[in-house]
Amino acid sequence: MQRTEIRSLATSVTDYIDSEVTVCGWVKTIRDSKALGFIELNDGTTFQNLQIVFEESKLENFKEVCKLNVGSAVSVCGSVVLTPNAKQPFEIHAAKITVEGVSAPDYPLQKKRHSLEYLRSIAHLRPRTNTFNAVFRVRSVAAYAIHKFFNDRGFVYAHTPLITGSDCEGAGDMFRVTTLDPLNPPTNEDGGVNYKEDFFEKPTSLTVSGQLEAECMALAFSNVYTFGPTFRAERSNTPRHAAEFWMIEPEIAFADLSDDMRLAEDMIKSVMGYVLDHCPDEIRFFNDFYDKTLLQRLQHIISSDFGRVTYTEAIELLIPHKDEFEYPVYWGCDLQTEHERYLTEKIFEKPVFVTDYPKEIKAFYMRLNDDNKTVAAMDCLVPGVGEIVGGSQREERLDVLLSRMKELGLREEDYSWYLDLRRYGGAKHAGFGLGFERLIMYMTAIPNIRDVIPFPRTTGSAEF
Amino acid sequence: MQRTEIRSLATSVTDYIDSEVTVCGWVKTIRDSKALGFIELNDGTTFQNLQIVFEESKLENFKEVCKLNVGSAVSVCGSVVLTPNAKQPFEIHAAKITVEGVSAPDYPLQKKRHSLEYLRSIAHLRPRTNTFNAVFRVRSVAAYAIHKFFNDRGFVYAHTPLITGSDCEGAGDMFRVTTLDPLNPPTNEDGGVNYKEDFFEKPTSLTVSGQLEAECMALAFSNVYTFGPTFRAERSNTPRHAAEFWMIEPEIAFADLSDDMRLAEDMIKSVMGYVLDHCPDEIRFFNDFYDKTLLQRLQHIISSDFGRVTYTEAIELLIPHKDEFEYPVYWGCDLQTEHERYLTEKIFEKPVFVTDYPKEIKAFYMRLNDDNKTVAAMDCLVPGVGEIVGGSQREERLDVLLSRMKELGLREEDYSWYLDLRRYGGAKHAGFGLGFERLIMYMTAIPNIRDVIPFPRTTGSAEF
Numbered sequence A, B: 001m002q003r004t005e006i007r008s009l010a011t012s013v014t015d016y017i018d019s020e021v022t023v024c025g026w027v028k029t030i031r032d033s034k035a036l037g038f039i040e041l042n043d044g045t046t047f048q049n050l051q052i053v054f055e056e057s058k059l060e061n062f063k064e065v066c067k068l069n070v071g072s073a074v075s076v077c078g079s080v081v082l083t084p085n086a087k088q089p090f091e092i093h094a095a096k097i098t099v100e101g102v103s104a105p106d107y108p109l110q111k112k113r114h115s116l117e118y119l120r121s122i123a124h125l126r127p128r129t130n131t132f133n134a135v136f137r138v139r140s141v142a143a144y145a146i147h148k149f150f151n152d153r154g155f156v157y158a159h160t161p162l163i164t165g166s167d168c169e170g171a172g173d174m175f176r177v178t179t180l181d182p183l184n185p186p187t188n189e190d191g192g193v194n195y196k197e198d199f200f201e202k203p204t205s206l207t208v209s210g211q212l213e214a215e216c217m218a219l220a221f222s223n224v225y226t227f228g229p230t231f232r233a234e235r236s237n238t239p240r241h242a243a244e245f246w247m248i249e250p251e252i253a254f255a256d257l258s259d260d261m262r263l264a265e266d267m268i269k270s271v272m273g274y275v276l277d278h279c280p281d282e283i284r285f286f287n288d289f290y291d292k293t294l295l296q297r298l299q300h301i302i303s304s305d306f307g308r309v310t311y312t313e314a315i316e317l318l319i320p321h322k323d324e325f326e327y328p329v330y331w332g333c334d335l336q337t338e339h340e341r342y343l344t345e346k347i348f349e350k351p352v353f354v355t356d357y358p359k360e361i362k363a364f365y366m367r368l369n370d371d372n373k374t375v376a377a378m379d380c381l382v383p384g385v386g387e388i389v390g391g392s393q394r395e396e397r398l399d400v401l402l403s404r405m406k407e408l409g410l411r412e413e414d415y416s417w418y419l420d421l422r423r424y425g426g427a428k429h430a431g432f433g434l435g436f437e438r439l440i441m442y443m444t445a446i447p448n449i450r451d452v453i454p455f456p457r458t459t460g461s462a463e464f
Helices: A006-011 A062-066 A116-120 A130-152 A211-221 A257-278 A280-289 A294-303 A311-324 A337-347 A398-407 A412-423 A436-444 B006-011 B062-066 B116-120 B130-152 B211-221 B257-278 B280-289 B294-303 B311-324 B337-347 B398-407 B412-423 B436-444
Strands: A020-033 A036-042 A050-055 A073-082 A090-101 A176-178 A204-206 A223-231 A244-253 A307-310 A352-358 A374-382 A386-393 A429-435 B020-033 B036-042 B050-055 B073-082 B090-101 B176-178 B204-206 B223-231 B244-253 B307-310 B352-358 B374-382 B386-393 B429-435
Touching: A006 A020, A006 A050, A020 A050, A020 A062, A020 A090, A036 A062, A036 A073, A050 A062, A050 A073, A062 A090, A116 A130, A130 A223, A130 A257, A130 A280, A130 A436, A130 B130, A130 B211, A211 A223, A211 A244, A211 A412, A211 A429, A211 B130, A223 B223, A244 A257, A244 A436, A257 A280, A257 A294, A257 A352, A257 A374, A257 A386, A257 A429, A257 A436, A280 A294, A280 A436, A307 A311, A311 A337, A311 A352, A337 A352, A337 A374, A337 A386, A374 A429, A386 A436, A398 A412, A429 A436, B006 B020, B006 B050, B020 B050, B020 B062, B020 B090, B036 B062, B036 B073, B050 B062, B062 B090, B116 B130, B130 B223, B130 B257, B130 B280, B130 B436, B211 B223, B211 B244, B211 B412, B211 B429, B244 B257, B244 B436, B257 B280, B257 B294, B257 B352, B257 B374, B257 B386, B257 B429, B257 B436, B280 B294, B280 B436, B307 B311, B311 B337, B311 B352, B337 B352, B337 B374, B337 B386, B374 B429, B386 B436, B398 B412, B429 B436
Parallel strands: A050 A090, A307 A352, B050 B090, B307 B352
Antiparallel strands: A020 A036, A020 A073, A036 A050, A073 A090, A176 A204, A176 B176, A223 A244, A244 A429, A352 A374, A374 A386, A386 A429, B020 B036, B020 B073, B036 B050, B073 B090, B176 B204, B223 B244, B244 B429, B352 B374, B374 B386, B386 B429
């Protein structure tokens, strides 16, 4: 018999009443008293469990079923019965239960609360818990929402390379990618590594950003975005840093910083709205068990008009409160999370874009403003977190870009193709980056990045 | 004034007639005679160019515009005029043309035919050509079609790790990922590399497949898929191999090989149908300039019921034709592309699944059939290419899997988490892998994988 997913039952149970169905899934709880037993079954197609009622008088293998451990896989053939007076709206009365795979008695996910730290050590099994069932579905739905948002607007999804010979943000902590002998690499006459013998015949690393390549695509397709893995080899053991994470980087041509902010605001609201619509059970669960303000916080973001403030104005707004901060506030300082949160939570009480930062604290490719001191950069700050998006208008003027690169000691020949974009039909353009895991952490109230990635990679850890 | 994308004009031109619009884009061709000029403008939002008509009597900067080189970026304010007797359905009569960015006279994309090999050397500019405008839009639309297909069926999109400490398909050609000093790595007492000092405190590589991790997710969510980059460090300089490529790997629980084949068939048809619907201009272009049988070939696939044949039957069908092949055909041989193409093109004349291969030529995790000689594997062969999808039902029986691993010399401790999936509620499950670039090559008739990836990585080449 064709399997019916619990999701299908849950969304249109009236189609199934009094008919026989086969459901498959994993036993979350099981109990029996005398001739009657109950299984809470989850098949992962929905957050909700399905109650299975089974009776000794109907099942040949009643005793075998009663002895099943939590975690066992079963398929159940039975009839759908509405239960208007019970907690769940319907249940299955089993006519037949087939054991697909038993679960050994040492199954690590017995029915009790486990710490997130412990669950990380069994990342291959944790998707079966309520928390990770919800987290990874939200992650999946949010990813789809992002693709849908950009697709609906005609953006081209660009796959930028992961292995790179260049380094977008200047020298950074990058992973080297190599096929050379790790112990005895081939050497040159001068005693250095002979990269001519490496796979790509030069040193290569894992990318920290697809932006520069996305700019090439934007200057052909007008509107593009990337959505793929990025890497940082920073040895920072914090709840917010992973060595491998996913990033969304839109890039738009014939567009300035205002267009860029409008796009970021629209995208954030659209994705959050989509997740609220499509994962109501999951968000309610996070609201109940992780952060009682979550739902309100998300709805507030969706309904706010994001604020706009220049960095210079923001500093003026912060200075009167300087005694409340650990880090000093002055024009030229890099905003710390405490400053960002104060701005968005206390001063604006909603998301806010801070724009036009001092050029010294921003990247070489950001467009120089007429004051010659600031660049057309923007960070989007949200309550509870601080920065969630960082972007800028890009410097499209060849002469200005070249002189900025010179100031910073960047070599022209390393960026010849990037400079070509300014030689041949350059146009004003802008873009931003959104760390996908930060967004998921925000939408689930899960405090550690290790718990929003199925198999996280962090300093000293690449298990599974 | 708000910019209007050429795509919007093209899809609903009647909304714009007699109204003033601003379009932006790059000059593909420009010509003038006396007081009148014409620009073919492309903004990348659609395959089609837009004709701009400009007159000396209306433009202050007529002379400047006339001197523009191909590749220049302009914005044009003007009125939309229907041209029922011309090749294109409408054009813009310019009231104002603003030069956003000139193009230097040595712009490499002058109006003439360039070889694909040459265009690879200017990968940062080639998206502006007709071919790559079409290829990368098809790539984007196909990626969306894949996400939509799985999302519509409730599959969870799982991000499996790129950096891995394990090796799915047995020892293979993998890229090492490291932060150790390339010249003087730290060593152990025994003289080997001391990986305890590496970033992850052990040797790590770039993944060749997300399958094993996807199995963990499928045994929680029932239906999952991955869609992300994968890597092979094979030094094979062929038109079909890249070192970095994208792969789609669905994994379904409570499902067998038949379910797996049905899913693959549905997915291929759905994605091809979506691309035909959403990229008619692009596919027509490829049909006209790259392969006159393309459209017919794609439509044939969509309307065929894919065949099913066992490997054993396939060998029997091929043996009578053995003289037509370069490679020998016998039970136990690995099918070569010539054999695969003969089956799908000559014998079945449509796509065909070949199933139940000898276990010796397939991976350890494939489910052993009752004959003890073959495994529940399937390859999907399509006319013109051969294999496009490879998949299998996975071995869910712990004892059978362990004995197969022992035969192959795989160490139990290296796969403990994978084996756990069989200890705790294992269920029959299956999946397959589809190389995304192979699919794009098939749908565009572009013969070289280097030309369907924006910035390809191949042996000796990691430019841009």
